Amino acid sequence: MRALDGLDLTVGEGTVLGLLGPNGAGKTTAIRILTTLLRPDAGRATIGGCDVVRDAHQIRSMIGLSGQYAAVDENLTGRENLVLFGRLYQLSGADAKRRASELLERFDLADAAERIVKTFSGGMRRRLDLASALIGQPRVLFLDEPTTGLDPRSRLGMWEIIRGLVRGGATILLTTQYLEEADELANSIAVVDHGRIIARGTADELKTQVGGERIEVVVRDRAALSRAAELLSRSDGDESTIEEHTAGSRSPLTEVPSASSRWCATSTRRRSR
Numbered sequence: 001m002r003a004l005d006g007l008d009l010t011v012g013e014g015t016v017l018g019l020l021g022p023n024g025a026g027k028t029t030a031i032r033i034l035t036t037l038l039r040p041d042a043g044r045a046t047i048g049g050c051d052v053v054r055d056a057h058q059i060r061s062m063i064g065l066s067g068q069y070a071a072v073d074e075n076l077t078g079r080e081n082l083v084l085f086g087r088l089y090q091l092s093g094a095d096a097k098r099r100a101s102e103l104l105e106r107f108d109l110a111d112a113a114e115r116i117v118k119t120f121s122g123g124m125r126r127r128l129d130l131a132s133a134l135i136g137q138p139r140v141l142f143l144d145e146p147t148t149g150l151d152p153r154s155r156l157g158m159w160e161i162i163r164g165l166v167r168g169g170a171t172i173l174l175t176t177q178y179l180e181e182a183d184e185l186a187n188s189i190a191v192v193d194h195g196r197i198i199a200r201g202t203a204d205e206l207k208t209q210v211g212g213e214r215i216e217v218v219v220r221d222r223a224a225l226s227r228a229a230e231l232l233s234r235s236d237g238d239e240s241t242i243e244e245h246t247a248g249s250r251s252p253l254t255e256v257p258s259a260s261s262r263w264c265a266t267s268t269r270r271r272s273r
């Protein structure tokens with residue numbers, strides 16, 4: 001089983017890279033390798049000049065991870081979870097408590113702070129999980145599908161939180177299954193499938209790559225159709241397909257003189273990659 005197959009990524013400091021891909025594409029595997037949870041069989045990755053295998057200890061002190069499944073302890077309260085993470089990040093007891101209070105406030109969890117997490121909704125867990133990833137004030141953040149399973153309102157709330165982190169100077173790699181989310185949050189997007197990058201660029205660049213042009217010519221006389229088709233296919237070197245249909249079967253784009261004699265030649269052209 002090859003989960004990743006030559007995946008090659010760069011994330012500029014202070015920017016957000018969106019890793020966009022369907023189930024099983026390799027997103028979580030990539031994040032697990034970059035966050036030192038999984039050792040790669042081959043290849044190399046560095047964060048801020050440190051190698052994820054050789055310098056794993058240093059890497060762990062500079063990154064924060066909010067995994068696909070919330071890593072918080074269900075049997076502790078929201079506050080206890082954050083204090084525990086603070087202690088794991090080697091903060092003093094007092095600093096861990098102070099940081100926990102700050103984060104509970106910032107993530108709108110102050111009122112629920114003394115409840116055990118078992119009673120939290122999915123959106124609250126997700127926010128607590130992200131808060132726990134921020135305990136050590138990491139410069140680099142990995143967010144694995146931060147909004148999957150959230151309702152539309154909670155998703156917008158999470159987007160605002162992520163935008164706030166970006167304004168604060170964080171470098172973020174986030175994965176998502178939604179182009180819309182990558183479009184909203186990421187400076188650049190890498191589309192991954194079967195462990196490989198199959199397209200990359202800004203949201204606008206990607207949309208241009210998959211977009212196409214459609215030229216529809218309506219003729220009065222069926223006899224003129226083959227001539228119209230020939231002219232369309234000649235327009236330039238890109239791949240063209242010609243469809244023939246009576247215009248009455250769809251809403252005509254052009255006003256035509258007689259409803260009984262409408263014929264269309266359509267050239268649909270995808271931009272070549």
Ligand SMILES: Nc1ncnc2c1ncn2[C@@H]1O[C@H](COP(=O)(O)OP(=O)(O)OP(=O)(O)O)[C@@H](O)[C@H]1O
Pocket residue numbers: 001002003021022023024025026027028029030068177
């Ligand atoms: N521990 C493992 N053992 C064997 N195969 C695995 C393991 N973890 C992942 N895989 C396989 O590797 C491929 C990539 O999985 P991965 O979890 O990275 O995908 P993903 O893009 O995160 O998907 P999803 O959107 O469902 O979270 C899948 O085919 C998966 O079955």
Ligand SMILES: [Mg+2]
Pocket residue numbers: 027028029068144
């Ligand atoms: Mg995953």
